[in-house]
Amino acid sequence: EHRRFFEIVDFLRSGDVLVFNDSRVLPARLRGYRSDTGGKVEVLLLRRLGDGVWETLVRPGRRVGVGARLEIEGGEQAQLWADVLEQAEAGIRVIRFSEEALLQELGSVPLPPYIHAPLRQPERYQTVYAKTPGSVAAPTAGLHFTPELLEAIGARGVHLAFVTIHVGLDSFRPVRVEDPRQHAIHREYCQLGREVAEQLSRAKAEGRRIICVGTTTVRAVEEAARASRGPQLQPFAGWASLFILPGHRFRMVDGLVTNFHLPRSTLLMLVTAFAGKQLIDRTYEEAMALGYRFYSFGDAMLVL
Numbered sequence: 001e002h003r004r005f006f007e008i009v010d011f012l013r014s015g016d017v018l019v020f021n022d023s024r025v026l027p028a029r030l031r032g033y034r035s036d037t038g039g040k041v042e043v044l045l046l047r048r049l050g051d052g053v054w055e056t057l058v059r060p061g062r063r064v065g066v067g068a069r070l071e072i073e074g075g076e077q078a079q080l081w082a083d084v085l086e087q088a089e090a091g092i093r094v095i096r097f098s099e100e101a102l103l104q105e106l107g108s109v110p111l112p113p114y115i116h117a118p119l120r121q122p123e124r125y126q127t128v129y130a131k132t133p134g135s136v137a138a139p140t141a142g143l144h145f146t147p148e149l150l151e152a153i154g155a156r157g158v159h160l161a162f163v164t165i166h167v168g169l170d171s172f173r174p175v176r177v178e179d180p181r182q183h184a185i186h187r188e189y190c191q192l193g194r195e196v197a198e199q200l201s202r203a204k205a206e207g208r209r210i211i212c213v214g215t216t217t218v219r220a221v222e223e224a225a226r227a228s229r230g231p232q233l234q235p236f237a238g239w240a241s242l243f244i245l246p247g248h249r250f251r252m253v254d255g256l257v258t259n260f261h262l263p264r265s266t267l268l269m270l271v272t273a274f275a276g277k278q279l280i281d282r283t284y285e286e287a288m289a290l291g292y293r294f295y296s297f298g299d300a301m302l303v304l
Helices: 005-011 100-106 140-144 147-155 194-205 215-227 266-275 277-289
Strands: 017-021 023-025 029-034 040-050 053-059 069-072 080-087 092-097 132-135 159-165 188-192 210-213 236-240 255-259 300-303
Touching (some): 017 215, 040 069, 040 092, 080 100, 140 255, 194 210, 210 215, 215 255
Antiparallel strands (some): 188 236, 255 300
16 A cells, blocks of 8 residues: 555554664764875764774775774864774774764764765754664664654554664665675664563563564564563663574564665565565565655655
8 A cells, every 4th residue: 555654553553562763873974084194084983892992984994904093074173083993894993082072073974875965954864762872874764753643653552662773884785795694794782671571572462563663673672582581572782683584583573664775785685574575576666666765765664
């Protein structure tokens, strides 16, 4: 069926649990230059490893090796230095920053590469319920929800639950190997609290539907289920490394709200695992034929 997004209320029923990812996008994009050559570089924060130490994506990575010092631009008086400690493939670098507190001041929200114009309202790239800073990209399925829509959903008797999983590199890094099982998925930090674990366990025991908003939310819930012993979902705090491919047995998730994804992405593979390749192929063909918009600010589907 083809509907406008706010009509999602028509497909929900009292007792459903709608699960959201409340991660907030960091001002994770930093611009600077090499202190020795003056060559321009861009640094994308991926995850914090320790006091002032971050795993990052550096472009152009081939010019920035271990021992390089970078000076980060921005701010009138603030001066931030970055030293490269370790080097990995595909531009990944471990960097120590001289003043971690300045990252918030000097960084900007990292928009996807296919968005070329800066946003006049940066909050448009945050969900209305974003709370916990840590993502390098928005959990974009949640961008469709407004406070008014959430209120209407709650008035229908639908329960809202919030988990945290910080969106990482695999949201925009394509799978380059022919066998996806050989792809090393980027770990994402995840928290699912005791109250939510009990709420989801009760819903499952009572036969009520659990509907996840976004592929990251699916990963968080299914990672917690994988780590739990027995039928009861346990609280979870740690790194989510679950790579969901066709053949995965979903333990908790009964429904999914998701945008339209890039080919060769782990996100598309997860959606295919949930809905089946035949249905997803047909859905994407129809969406393209009707001019649906894809990616971060695009349209969405509800799969039940």
